[in-house]
Amino acid sequence: MTTATYHAPASLSEALGLLAAHPGAQVLAGGTDLIVQVRAGRAAPSAFIDIKTIAGLTGVRRSGEGFAIGAATPCTALLKDAALCAAWPGVVEAANLIGSVQVRNRATMGGNLCNASPAADSVPALIAAGATCLIAGPQGEREVAVTDLPQGPGRVALQPGELIVELRLPARPMGGGDAYLRGIPRSEMDIAVAGAGVALVLGADGLCTAARVALGAVAPTALLVPEAGAALVGTRIDDAALTRMAAAAQAACKPIDDKRGTAVYRIHMAGVLARRAALIARDRAENNA
C-alpha cells in the first residue's frame, strides 16, 4: 500500500496544475496497468490524478473530417460509436482484444500507449491508421504522431507534467480499410506473441495507392515498417505483393525469446499476421470503394 493521495480534477487546467504541484504524481486513466504496478511495488506515485472526472475527456467526437477520442474513454465505449467502427474497425477491434470485458470497461488506448508495453494491442493499429495524440503540459499543447511516442519498454516521449488529452484519427480515405490481428497462445486474456496492424487505400482501378504496416511485440516498441507498406503500393495486394510485404515486415523484427514464444516464432508470426491483416484490410477497402 502506498501513501499516495487521490485527486479528481474537473478540468484539464486543474489536472495540469495538480501534476505540476505534485512531483511524482501519475495520471490515472483506467488503472489496469497503474494499479497493478502499484500493488506489485513496481510504481509508487505520490498522487493519482484521475482524468476520468475531467469534463470532455471521455467519449468520441467528430473533429473536422476525422475523430477525436478523449484520453479517458474506455475501450468498450469505442464500440458504441457506429461511425468510428465503420471508419476504423481495425483500431476498435484492437482496443477490444485487450484483457476481459471487466478490463476493457476501464482500460483506455491512451493508457495502453503510455504504459509502452511492446505488446500493447491498440498501438500498432493506431500507428497503421496514422493516429496522432494531442498532448497538454506546462508549455501548452502539441500534437505528436503515435508512432513517435513509445521510446522503449515502459518509456514514452512525454515531459514531466504532460498528459495525453485525446487521440486523433484522420477521416478514412475513400477506398480505405484497416485491420489488426494478434497471435496469442489462448483465445482470450493473453498478451500478444506478435501483432500486426495494416491500413491501406485502393484507387478506383483497384491498385493500392497507400499502405501502412505496423508490428507489435517483435521489438522494444511497436514498429512502423515503411518497406512493408511500400511493397503493397502499386499492386492489387496479390500473392506476390503479400509475400514481399511479409518478408519486409519480418526483416524489421528484433524480438526477444520468452515464455510466450521464441524470437524465430515471433518473426514468423509477424509475417503471417501482417499478411492476414492486409487481406482483411483489402476486403474492407473494396467495400469502401
Add this chain to the structure above:
Amino acid sequence: MSKVLIATKINGEAHEFACEPSASLLDALRDDLRLTGTKEGCGSGDCGACTVTLDGEMVCACLVLAPEVAGRQVGTVEGIAEDGALHPLQAKFLEHAALQCGFCTPGFLVAAKNLLDRNPDPSEHEVRFWLAGNLCRCTGYDKIVRAVLDAAAELRQERAGA
C-alpha cells in the same frame, strides 16, 4: 496518511466509508463495509472473482481505487437476490452444480447477470467470451455456461409470461 470519507450507493443503498486514498474498492467493500461476497483471487485483474458493477458496467474491484466510487453506483453479488429469493441465475448455478468451492461464484454471477441484463438470448459462444475474464479452478466451466444459458431461457419465459 489521512483517510478520506467516501459517499456512494451500493446495491441502491446510500453508504459512507472512510479509506486510505490508495485503497482498492475491493478492500473497502470487504474490510470497511463488510460486504464479503466479493472475493479477492489475484488482485491483478486476471481472475474476475472481485467483479462488481460500476454505474452498470462490470469491472474488477481490485483495479478500482475506493475514492473513485464517490457519488457513483456500485453493484455487488449481495444485490442479486431480491427480498431473500434467489435470482434465477443463482438457482440455476445450484441446479447445474456450477460451483464446487464457490470462490469464483460471486464474480461469475455478477458478470453473467450483467450479460443477461443487456442480452437476454446470448449464444454459448457469447457467454464463453463474456465470461473469459472469470477464472474457475474447479468446475471446468461447462456447468457454469450451461447454468447461464438455462437461466437466460427461464428469464425469457418469465418475461414472455409477464
